[in-house]
Every structure is written in C-alpha cells, then in structure tokens.
Amino acid sequence: MSLGTSHRLPRISGLQFGTVVTAGYMAMGIFYFPRQLVSAAGRDGIWAFWLEGLVTFVLMRFIFMMNHLVPNETLGEFAPKIISKPVAFVLGIYTVTYHLALAVVAAVLFGFVLSDIFLPDTPGWAITGALVLTATYIASLGISSLARTLQAGYLPMVFLTLLTLILAMSMIRHPLLLEPPSNIRMIPILQGAYREYFLFIGFEVSVTLYPFIRNDQRVRGEHFAYLGLALTIFTGTIMYEATMASFGPSLIPILRWPIVSLMRILTISGFFVSKWGLLVVVLWTNAVVAFVAIRLWCLAHDLAALLHWHSRYSYPTLLMTGAVSVFIFALWIPNAKIADYITQNFVVPFGIAYLLSVSVIVTIVAHFRKPTLRRLRQKTETKPPTPG
Amino acid sequence: MMRHKFRRFGWKLAMLCTLGLPLTGCWDNRPVDYRALVFTLGLSASSKPHELSMLFQFPTPPAMASYAKGSASNTSQSPVADIKGHGKSVAQCFDVAQAQVSRDLYLGQIQLIAVSTHLSSSLLFRALDSLERTGTFDKTPFMFATPQSVQSVVSVKTNQDAFPSLYYVNLFSCGHCQTESLGIRFWQFAADALTPGVDPYLPEVLVNKKSQKMMVSQEALYRHFTYVGSLNPQETMAFSLLKGVAHKVNIYLPHLQATLRAIHGSTHLSVRERRGQVYATFHLNLMTTLEGIGTQTETAAQLAHLSKLSSTVLAHWCLGVLEKTQKLDVDPFGIGRKLDWRYPQEFKRFKHWHNEYPKVHMTVSVKTRINKMGDIK
Numbered sequence: 001m002s003l004g005t006s007h008r009l010p011r012i013s014g015l016q017f018g019t020v021v022t023a024g025y026m027a028m029g030i031f032y033f034p035r036q037l038v039s040a041a042g043r044d045g046i047w048a049f050w051l052e053g054l055v056t057f058v059l060m061r062f063i064f065m066m067n068h069l070v071p072n073e074t075l076g077e078f079a080p081k082i083i084s085k086p087v088a089f090v091l092g093i094y095t096v097t098y099h100l101a102l103a104v105v106a107a108v109l110f111g112f113v114l115s116d117i118f119l120p121d122t123p124g125w126a127i128t129g130a131l132v133l134t135a136t137y138i139a140s141l142g143i144s145s146l147a148r149t150l151q152a153g154y155l156p157m158v159f160l161t162l163l164t165l166i167l168a169m170s171m172i173r174h175p176l177l178l179e180p181p182s183n184i185r186m187i188p189i190l191q192g193a194y195r196e197y198f199l200f201i202g203f204e205v206s207v208t209l210y211p212f213i214r215n216d217q218r219v220r221g222e223h224f225a226y227l228g229l230a231l232t233i234f235t236g237t238i239m240y241e242a243t244m245a246s247f248g249p250s251l252i253p254i255l256r257w258p259i260v261s262l263m264r265i266l267t268i269s270g271f272f273v274s275k276w277g278l279l280v281v282v283l284w285t286n287a288v289v290a291f292v293a294i295r296l297w298c299l300a301h302d303l304a305a306l307l308h309w310h311s312r313y314s315y316p317t318l319l320m321t322g323a324v325s326v327f328i329f330a331l332w333i334p335n336a337k338i339a340d341y342i343t344q345n346f347v348v349p350f351g352i353a354y355l356l357s358v359s360v361i362v363t364i365v366a367h368f369r370k371p372t373l374r375r376l377r378q379k380t381e382t383k384p385p386t387p388g
Numbered sequence: 389m390m391r392h393k394f395r396r397f398g399w400k401l402a403m404l405c406t407l408g409l410p411l412t413g414c415w416d417n418r419p420v421d422y423r424a425l426v427f428t429l430g431l432s433a434s435s436k437p438h439e440l441s442m443l444f445q446f447p448t449p450p451a452m453a454s455y456a457k458g459s460a461s462n463t464s465q466s467p468v469a470d471i472k473g474h475g476k477s478v479a480q481c482f483d484v485a486q487a488q489v490s491r492d493l494y495l496g497q498i499q500l501i502a503v504s505t506h507l508s509s510s511l512l513f514r515a516l517d518s519l520e521r522t523g524t525f526d527k528t529p530f531m532f533a534t535p536q537s538v539q540s541v542v543s544v545k546t547n548q549d550a551f552p553s554l555y556y557v558n559l560f561s562c563g564h565c566q567t568e569s570l571g572i573r574f575w576q577f578a579a580d581a582l583t584p585g586v587d588p589y590l591p592e593v594l595v596n597k598k599s600q601k602m603m604v605s606q607e608a609l610y611r612h613f614t615y616v617g618s619l620n621p622q623e624t625m626a627f628s629l630l631k632g633v634a635h636k637v638n639i640y641l642p643h644l645q646a647t648l649r650a651i652h653g654s655t656h657l658s659v660r661e662r663r664g665q666v667y668a669t670f671h672l673n674l675m676t677t678l679e680g681i682g683t684q685t686e687t688a689a690q691l692a693h694l695s696k697l698s699s700t701v702l703a704h705w706c707l708g709v710l711e712k713t714q715k716l717d718v719d720p721f722g723i724g725r726k727l728d729w730r731y732p733q734e735f736k737r738f739k740h741w742h743n744e745y746p747k748v749h750m751t752v753s754v755k756t757r758i759n760k761m762g763d764i765k
C-alpha cells in the first residue's frame with residue numbers, strides 16, 4: 001500500500017506541534033549549560049544566551065516561511081522538485097546525518113551524566129540501550145502518540161524544573177551576579193553564543209513535522225512553537241541566574257555539568273525527598289527520551305523521502321535502522337571529553353550551517369520558481385491553500 | 389490483518405522485555421549491608437613527604453542498626469570505625485583503606501570533611517580536585533579545619549548525637565543555632581578558592597584534651613589552598629558581623645555594667661577605586677537585646693549611649709579583624725571579588741590582588757539598635 005504524500009492526513013494539534021518543536025531542542029545542551037557561555041563570555045554570558053534566543057526566533061521564522069512553500073509535504077519530499085534532485089539528495093543526506101548526530105550526542109551525553117552520578121558500575125551500553133529502546137518504542141507509535149506522550153510528560157517536567165529552580169534561588173551567595181553586566185563586550189558574547197548554540201539546535205524538526213499538523217491548526221502551531229521558545233528562554237534565564245549567582249563565574253567553567261551540580265547541591269528541608277534536585281535530574285530523562293524519539297521519527301521520515309520508499313514497512317524498518325545506528329555510534333564515543341569535542345567541532349558548526357543555509361537557499365530558489373511551486377501546491381493540496 | 393496485528397504486538401512485547409534487562413539495575417545493585425557508608429573524610433599530611441593521609445570514618449553495623457531503630461547504641465564500643473589510608477593520591481589512600489574493609493567503601497554519603505591545617509596546599513588541592521571528580525560525591529559535605537589530630541577530632545565521643553559526624557552536621561546546618569553561622573560546604577570552599585579576589589575560610593574545631601569536648605568558635609583562614617592563620621573567638625565574632633552571619637554575638641560594656649546579647653544584622657560592602665587606591669566600606673546595621681544593666685532599669689538616654697558605645701566597640705573589633713587579615717594578606721571578605729565584578733577593568737590593573745589587599749583603605753560603619761529589652765522596665 002502506498003502512502004502518497006497528498007493522501008497524508010494531518011494528525012496533530014497546534015499545541016502538540018509546539019510541544020514537539022520545543023522538545024526537539026534544549027535536551028542536548030541542558031547538561032552543559034551554562035559552561036560554554038561563561039567560559040567564553042564570563043558574566044556577559046546572559047547576553048549571549050538572550051542573543052541565542054533572538055537568533056533562534058529569527059531562524060524559526062525562516063523555517064516556517066519555508067514550510068509555507070509546500071505545507072503538505074516534508075522538506076525531504078518537496079526539495080527535489082524545487083532545488084533539483086542532486087542538490088536535494090545532498091540536502092537529504094545532510095539532514096539524515098544531522099538527525100543521527102544529534103540523537104547520538106544526546107544519548108551519549110545523558111549516558112555519561114547517569115553513569116557519572118547515579119550508576120557508576122552500569123555499563124554505558126545498558127544506559128544508552130535503554131534510552132534508545134524507550135525512544136524507539138515511543139517513536140514507533142507514530143507522531144500522534146509521540147506528541148501526546150510529550151504533552152503528558154514534558155510540560156509537567158518543565159513546570160517542576162521551574163519550581164525547583166525558583167527554590168534554588170535560596171542558595172544564591174552573590175546577588176550582585178543576578179544583574180546583567182553593563183559593560184557589554186561583543187566578541188566574547190558572540191563566541192559564547194556560538195559555542196552554546198547546541199542548546200537550540202534541533203528546533204528545525206518542523207521541516208519534517210509541519211505537514212502533520214491539522215490544516216486549521218497550523219498558525220496556532222507556529223504560535224505555540226514561539227511560546228515554547230519564550231518559555232525555554234525564560235527557564236534558561238532562571239537556570240543561568242541561579243547557577244551564576246550560586247557558583248560564580250570562576251567555578252562554572254571547570255564544572256563538567258554545571259546545572260546538574262546545581263541540582264545536586266539543592267537540599268530542601270521539609271520535603272519527603274531531601275535531594276529534590278536529583279529527582280528533577282532523573283525526570284530530565286523524559287526530555288532526553290523525547291529528544292531522541294523525535295530525532296528517530298524525523299530520521300525515518302527523511303530516509304523514506306530520500307529513498308523514495310513509501311510503504312507500510314518503510315517507517316518501522318527505517319526507524320529500527322536509525323535506532324540501531326544511534327546505539328552503535330553512541331558506543332563509539334568513549335568519554336564525555338570526546339563527546340564535547342564532537343559537539344563543539346562538528347555538531348555546532350554543521351548545525352548552524354544547516355539552520356542558516358537550508359531555509360534561505362530553498363526560499364530563494366522557490367522565489368524564482370513560482371510556477372513550479374504553484375503546481376506543486378495544487379498537486380499536494382486536496383483543499384484550497386491552507387492557512388499558514 | 390490479524391496476523392499483522394499479532395506480529396506488531398509481538399515486536400512491542402519483545403521490545404519491552406529487552407528494555408527490562410538493562411533497567412534491572414543489577415550492575416549497581418549493592419545492598420546497604422555490603423557497603424561501608426563513609427560519613428566523614430579526614431585529610432591530613434602523612435609522615436612520608438608529599439603523601440596524603442586519609443581517614444575514612446563510617447558507622448559500625450551495630451551502631452547503624454541501633455540508629456535506624458532509634459534505640460541507644462552500646463556505649464562500650466565506638467559507634468564508628470576509623471580506617472586510615474596513605475598515598476600520593478586519593479585513589480591510593482582509598483585502595484589502602486579498602487584493603488582493610490570487608491565491604492564496599494562508599495563515598496556517596498559523605499557528610500563531613502575534616503582538614504588538617506598542617507596539610508600542604510598542593511596536597512589539599514589534589515585531594516579536593518579528586519573528590520570533585522568523584523561522580524557519587526555530591527559536593528555538599530561540610531568542611532572544617534583543625535590544627536589537632538584529625539582522627540582525634542572526628543572521633544571524639546559526644547552524648548548529643550549518635551555519631552560525631554551527626555554532631556558536626558547538626559551544628560553547621562543550623563545557622564541560627566550557633567553564635568556565628570560558620571558552616572561552609574565543599575562547593576562553597578571550592579568556589580572561593582578558585583575565584584580571584586577572595587580567599588576561602590573554614591570553621592576551626594578544637595577538642596579539649598582533658599574534657600574531650602569540642603569547641604567550634606574559631607575561623608581558619610586560607611590563601612587559595614594554603615592555611616595562613618586563625619582568628620580567635622572574639623575575632624571570629626567580629627568576622628561574622630562583617631560577613632553578616634552573626635546570630636548570638638554578645639558584648640559586655642564595663643562602663644555601664646551592661647550586656648548586649650543576640651547581636652545580629654545585615655552587612656553591606658561597598659568597594660570603589662580611585663587613582664589606584666581601593667576603598668572598602670562595611671556598613672553594618674545591627675540589632676541587639678539588652679540583657680542587663682548596672683542600674684537595673686534603663687532610661688532612653690542610657691539606651692542611646694549604649695547603642696553608640698557598642699557601635700564604637702564593635703567597629704573597633706571589626707577594624708582589628710580587617711587589619712589582621714591585611715597583615716596575613718588574605719581577603720576572606722571578597723573585597724577584590726567585589727571590585728572585579730563591579731569594576732572589572734579597574735581590577736585587571738592589579739596584577740596580584742594579594743599584593744594590593746594590604747593597601748586597601750578600610751572603613752567600618754556600625755549602627756547598633758537595641759530593639760529588645762526584656763521584661764524589666
């Protein structure tokens with residue numbers, strides 16, 4: 001049975017889209033946060049973080065503009081018809097590699113955090129394996145179930161994290177550090193924003209996800225994605241302030257997982273669980289599983305578009321292929337230092353290049369190929385143009 | 389269709405069963421009976437040069453069982469076991485200690501770290517750095533310094549708590565219970581030791597050899613990781629006033645035969661730099677309770693006089709402590725740090741803050757308000 005693109009039924013709501021897009025980033029960089037910001041920019045790190053948020057907002061707008069070109073098809077499906085097949089093939093390979101790399105890095109990082117703090121004697125393959133297997137199971141249920149699972153698990157986790165961070169304010173030793181410094185130094189801020197940008201890399205899941213939103217919910221979906229970004233920046237700001245004002249700008253650069261260290265020192269008397277922060281770190285498993293599940297889902301869909309394989313066997317087969325690849329590549333990374341090196345030297349530059357180039361190139365080429373684009377839209381839309 | 393559904397169900401079942409295997413936690417499953425939970429770590433210099441001596445103190449199984457039940461332990465036996473290890477690193481010390489213990493020596497429950505003031509800065513740095521890297525170690529134990537034998541200080545018997553470590557943890561974690569809130573956690577010490585413009589300090593514990601009672605009323609000052617000297621109890625009171633962590637400081641004014649107690653309040657440090665000279669001003673807003681006065685009843689004029697007099701005396705105490713720290717060339721108040729965070733360009737001009745700190749112009753402004761006078765009018 002062929003599942004042609006024009007017959008695809010949009011299945012998720014605007015809120016679910018916003019949740020999936022938001023869950024598609026943050027999880028990978030949360031554990032390092034705000035080390036790279038503070039290492040490069042010192043106390044100016046908060047400006048670098050806000051700059052990252054602003055850049056992400058602009059890039060998100062670009063990506064949505066690209067989604068508006070052919071709203072009923074994924075980038076992998078409509079790109080060959082606009083930017084030529086060879087270029088689209090290269091783009092498809094890039095996209096697939098990109099999703100794979102992000103899933104591997106997230107799985108590895110979380111494996112190292114768990115192994116370092118909670119399960120020192122458990123082998124890395126067991127932790128990564130459990131994580132990838134859970135993510136595969138969630139992704140295997142389809143985007144609708146994935147989105148519902150995220151709504152049930154992700155939003156309460158974000159709320160709990162926020163509550164914990166507010167409680168963490170009680171540990172602040174240096175209230176002076178809460179003030180954003182007034183002597184702004186542009187070069188360190190740009191360096192910090194660049195090095196920490198892997199916090200936001202991953203929001204472009206919409207290039208694959210957009211056609212799955214219900215037609216009447218697309219504009220709302222975009223608004224929810226922006227709202228998710230605002231919530232992320234707000235949470236990140238509180239995280240940054242709590243960490244900075246507790247540890248100071250000299251200790252943060254030498255901590256491997258500053259935010260985890262902050263959560264570990266948080267002891268709240270009067271609760272049944274005294275090490276409340278550690279409980280929250282464990283709950284972040286949700287975020288990482290969600291992140292990996294989203295990557296696997298995207299990976300399977302983009303591979304299907306790349307291989308032009310549309311059957312009922314394509315999604316489960318490609319999903320399993322992606323999961324096994326993530327697991328195998330994750331085993332190749334021996335320690336957190338190598339993961340850090342890969343993140344800084346490959347994931348960040350290639351991720352930023354992808355985000356900057358794809359939407360701009362596709363939108364510009366589409367501008368000069370308006371008749372093709374119009375035909376494509378008419379062919380893929382069963383109804384008049386969708387809003388958004 | 390049915391076959392397809394069965395196949396999907398089979399796949400999911402297999403997936404869940406496989407997931408169950410790594411989630412069993414077998415690898416890290418250590419029943420508490422197989423673990424020696426180290427509550428206290430002692431760091432001191434070994435008799436061999438450049439070697440560290442570590443003390444691993446953990447509760448004995450009978451004492452732990454009694455504590456869990458809430459009953460009194462057998463007083464004839466020590467409730468804790470002390471194991472010593474020597475070596476060039478924490479790992480070597482640990483291995484020597486582990487060889488003497490039948491159970492898994494576990495560092496994930498450390499509550500207290502006792503540091504000998506005789507320990508060299510390089511060994512202290514190496515030990516703390518290794519602990520910082522230990523994943524199960526959570527950076528929240530309290531630290532204290534002692535010039536006496538670490539083992540004698542951490543093993544002293546107390547009838548107030550089941551274990552000596554609990555005594556110290558209760559003492560340090562309850563800030564308002566103490567005269568001065570002296571508790572310093574591991575991460576706080578590490579942050580101060582690594583931050584330019586501030587020096588770390590630790591509460592100093594002394595044990596009276598005759599009475600075997602602990603005394604925690606002094607402060608040990610460090611320059612980075614080097615111990616440089618201690619403040620006596622009165623200096624420690626002034627120090628706590630300057631840091632804003634005093635709770636039960638008292639002062640006797642012989643002129644009026646008056647006692648003021650529970651002196652506490654807030655401190656604000658302002659730092660500025662002008663033409664290469666750094667000025668630091670401490671503003672202390674203190675509140676106190678009148679405990680007694682020679683005339684038994686007080687007048688408003690007497691209270692005003694007492695406030696002024698006590699402010700002057702406390703300001704002198706504080707200036708004395710500041711002078712002492714300048715002589716020792718340690719900045720536990722973070723004057724340099726404040727200058728760095730407020731005026732980073734100006735701070736950068738000073739190549740070595742430790743050369744600059746003794747030259748800082750200090751001002752202390754104390755305002756004491758007697759806000760409680762008890763039931764005698």
